[in-house]
Amino acid sequence: xxxxxxxxxxxxxxxxxxxxxxxxxxxxxxxxxxxxxxxxxxxxxxxxxxxxxxxxxxxxxxxxxxxxxxxxxxxxxxxxxxxxxxxxxxxxxxxxxxxxxxxxxxxxxxxxxxxxxxxxxxxxxxxxxxxxxxxxxxxxxxxxxxxxxxxxxxxxxxxxxxxxxxxxxxxxxxxxxxxxxxxxxxxxxxxxxxxxxxxxxxxxxxxxxxxxxxxxxxxxxxxxxxxxxx
Amino acid sequence: xxxxxxxxxxxxxxxxxxxxxxxxxxxxxxxxxxxxxxxxxxxxxxxxxxxxxxxxxxxxxxxxxxxxxxxxxxxxxxxxxxxxxxxxxxxxxxxxxxxxxxxxxxxxxxxxxxxxxxxxxxxxxxxxxxxxxxxxxxxxxxxxxxxxxxxxxxxxxxxxxxxxxxxxxxxxxxxxxxxxxxxxxxxxxxxxxxxxxxxxxxxxxxxxxxxxxxxxxxxxxxxxxxxxxxxxxxxxxxxxxxxx
Ligand SMILES: Nc1ncnc2c1ncn2[C@@H]1O[C@H](COP(=O)(O)OP(=O)(O)OP(=O)(O)O)[C@@H](O)[C@H]1O
Ligand SMILES: [Mg+2]
Numbered sequence: 497x498x499x500x501x502x503x504x505x506x507x508x509x510x511x512x513x514x515x516x517x518x519x520x521x522x523x524x525x526x527x528x529x530x531x532x533x534x535x536x537x538x539x540x541x542x543x544x545x546x547x548x549x550x551x552x553x554x555x556x557x558x559x560x561x562x563x564x565x566x567x568x569x570x571x572x573x574x575x576x577x578x579x580x581x582x583x584x585x586x587x588x589x590x591x592x593x594x595x596x597x598x599x600x601x602x603x604x605x606x607x608x609x610x611x612x613x614x615x616x617x618x619x620x621x622x623x624x625x626x627x628x629x630x631x632x633x634x635x636x637x638x639x640x641x642x643x644x645x646x647x648x649x650x651x652x653x654x655x656x657x658x659x660x661x662x663x664x665x666x667x668x669x670x671x672x673x674x675x676x677x678x679x680x681x682x683x684x685x686x687x688x689x690x691x692x693x694x695x696x697x698x699x700x701x702x703x704x705x706x707x708x709x710x711x712x713x714x715x716x717x718x719x720x721x722x723x724x725x726x
Numbered sequence: 727x728x729x730x731x732x733x734x735x736x737x738x739x740x741x742x743x744x745x746x747x748x749x750x751x752x753x754x755x756x757x758x759x760x761x762x763x764x765x766x767x768x769x770x771x772x773x774x775x776x777x778x779x780x781x782x783x784x785x786x787x788x789x790x791x792x793x794x795x796x797x798x799x800x801x802x803x804x805x806x807x808x809x810x811x812x813x814x815x816x817x818x819x820x821x822x823x824x825x826x827x828x829x830x831x832x833x834x835x836x837x838x839x840x841x842x843x844x845x846x847x848x849x850x851x852x853x854x855x856x857x858x859x860x861x862x863x864x865x866x867x868x869x870x871x872x873x874x875x876x877x878x879x880x881x882x883x884x885x886x887x888x889x890x891x892x893x894x895x896x897x898x899x900x901x902x903x904x905x906x907x908x909x910x911x912x913x914x915x916x917x918x919x920x921x922x923x924x925x926x927x928x929x930x931x932x933x934x935x936x937x938x939x940x941x942x943x944x945x946x947x948x949x950x951x952x953x954x955x956x957x958x959x960x961x962x963x964x965x966x967x968x969x970x
Contacts (some may be wrong), residue, residue, distance in 0.1 A: 531741035606960050628778050629815035633881065634805025643828060 497613035505692045506509030506699045517682030524678070525665045528603035532664075534603065534658060536611025537650075541641065543616055549630075554612070560631055569653075573602040574674055595674035607664050614656050655719040662711050665702060679703065728787075729885050729916045730775055737770060737783035744770050745781065746940040750887070757917045759927040759948075762937035763963060765938045768920040769812075772887050775918065776807045789884055805833045808878030808886040812894050814870040816862035822873050823858040824850070826880045834881065842879075850878040851904050863913070868899030875906055885916040892923055922967050928952065936960045 504514075542554035561569070577598050581591030593601075622645050630640035650657075669680040677685060680700055687696035730752040737745040744767045750759045755945040760768050763890070773779040775786055777793045777800050780953040783940050786793045799915035826845035830836045835845070849855040854865075862870055866955055870890055878886060891907070892900045904926050911917055911930035927934055927948060938959045945952065953962070 515859050623813075623815075625811055625813055625815040626817065628773075629809075629811060629817070631778060631801070632776060632804055632807075632809035633877075634833035635829065639832050643832065644817055648817075651819065675970045716911075 500709075501695055502690075503695060504688050505686065505695055507688045509696075512680050512686070513679065516677055516680035520677065521665070521668050522673070524534045524600055524603055524668050525661065527600055527667075528607050529661045531604040532607035532611045533615070535608035536613075537615045537646065539608060539612035540619055543612065544619060558609045558612050559615040561606055564669055566606060567673060570602050570670055571607055573605070574598045577601060595671070595676050599668075599671045599674060599676060601671050603664070603668065607660070610660055611657065613652050614660060615649060617656075618653035619645055621652055626630065649691035651722065654722065655715050658718070659712070660710055662708050663714070665711075666708060669704075677694055690723055727754045728752070728754075729789055730918060731787045732771070732775070733785050735771075735774060735788075736777070737774065737785060744940050747784070748937075748940075748942050749784075750935060750945050750969060752916060752918055755914045756932045757905075757911045757915075757919065757930050758933045758935060759931040760918065760920045760935045760937060761924075761927070761963070761967075763923055766939045768937055768939040769889050772889050772918060772920055775887055776804045776809055778804075778809075781847045784805050799845075801833070805829065805881055808873070808875075808883035809873050810878055810886065810888045810891045812890040814862070814867070814874045814894075815876070818862050818868055820861075821858070821911040822854070822860055822865070823863065825862065825873060826877050827875070829881050844880055845876075848879050849873070852876045852877075853902075854908070854940055856956055857959060861878075866899060867895045868902045870940050871895065871899075872906055875903070875910075876923075879910075885918070886910065888917065888919040888921065890920050891923075892921065924964075924968060936963065938963075 539554045539558060542550045543558070545551050545554075577593045578590035581587070581593060582589065585591060609696060626644055626648070627640055630644045635643070668678060671678050672681045672684060675681070683696045684699040687693045728751045732748055732750050735745055736743070746968075748767075748771060753936045760772065762768055770779055772962045774781050774793075775788065777786075788803060788807060791798050793800070793803070793859075811840055817828070821830065823842065823845055826848065827838070827841045830841035830844060831838060832892070833846060834841075845857060846855055849858055850913065852875060854869060854876070857865060857869065857873075865873065875891075888907070892903050895903065900923070904923060907917075907919070907926065908930055919926070919931075934944070934948055935942055936951070936957070936959075938957075943957050944960050946956075
């Protein structure tokens, strides 16, 4: 049965798969991670704020996002972002955004909700006395957060943040609904063109598995190392 | 001259009345020891003095500045009141030296070299200059608390607050911390110290405050307090801790 397989198609399409597909997949993964962690941290600070309206807005946002299927959010944003852009810039017609920019914005906003919950747990894991010590030195809220609480919270939560990023890496394959050639999208296109569905999808699965598994392995090692230092 | 003035301060946690109409004064250069049973509100009172805890009634002034005055810049005022905690609260992700530099550079806006010189000078003073590059987790409890005192002193405080600075320490480390505090008291630092170390109180305190159930029950000179405390609660309390 294996004889019917044409594994050569993989070899031939490697440059396209990786140069185009994987490059996009990794770019959107790392962009959404960076921007998502920054935004998520701000959301976490809002959720923990003693100023109730702020906490409610952030809480509402996070709970809303977390209860929606990602595919739906991708679609929604694709159709909504042009209108939001028009509303913000006051342009006469919807701002052309295109699937690429739209997917970056979507993943950042979506992942921010998940990173928010991780950072919230991280911030809450820092003893209140640390905050008191910061204030007692005369530091203000932003200085106390920036120099005392967040560095410790981030460090404690680094393995969890990275694990969430591995999930994000896999989830980015959903951009296929916008016909973007990410790694999976590129593989799918070749599969259709050359009628080599089994080979291409098997290969794509293998690549996602190897990368995710390797990354998880390193996260576990990092976790062990952080545990010793603490 | 009054450095810390607490006037009719009351505080509630919801329904629970933690502080009941507390009033006292700490003059410049005075050492006042605050003692009392667990849960009597000592920590709460001392945290009110640098506005780490808000209170609903009364007023506190430090060096003439009222905490309740909206014009008072609280972070700025706190920067000049040193505070030492029961659990040290050193910043575990920073080296000892950086723990001392942080407030100096961020709040007092000293340049790094000046801050560093001051930090090393204070570490030397508490006998820990050899540990400047270590992380707090690498030090013993007694050493950590001495670093915490040096960190507070690095801000050139006009008064120091201590909340049970030795009660988290192993017995053999208590004295190394008390020695630093005694030296500080003898130099004329204004100090408000929550502690059950009656030896320390006897040696350097000017006054002793005894708290019970949120009230200041007794506020007398050291001699009077150890000679003949007036309230029965204070007598019971004293006999309990002096027999230990
Ligand atoms: N955040 C809080 N919310 C509600 N109650 C509190 C809070 N903090 C303290 N309390 C209560 O207020 C009372 C006084 O607390 P405080 O810590 O000031 O006592 P203390 O005299 O310092 O006791 P200890 O010797 O145990 O340190 C206690 O009964 C405590 O349970
Ligand atoms: Mg206490």
